Amino acid sequence: TEAVVSTAEYGKQWYQRRVRGTISYVMITSSSAYFILALLYFLIDFQGWCCGSPFRSAGKNPLFLYVGSYILYNYFPFNWATSETHGALMAQSIVGTIMWVLVGLYLDCKKIYYKI
16 A cells, blocks of 8 residues: 655645555554554643643634734745755744744733634
8 A cells, every 4th residue: 555644845846755554554553543642632631741731822812813924924934044944944934833823922911812
């Protein structure tokens, strides 16, 4: 069997990484993902390990964050000129995401909520 592991747009071309997996490969990867999900569910919901504050704050203003990320995509600190390597683009995406989570936290602290 063959499975598409990831699909990425690089420039104007699409690249797919294909893995020829056997049934045992599929069972191992899916069961490990299910185990991680069950472990996180137990730690977060039953043990109170994490309250999910950044995700809750960002979830209170999803429309503002979505439209803001679309409008301010080409502006610093959400985006900057970088090389087209995968590592640089990944770092840029992670920093942009963290910045938008911080915007969501700021709006939640100020009790500013945008609704339709």
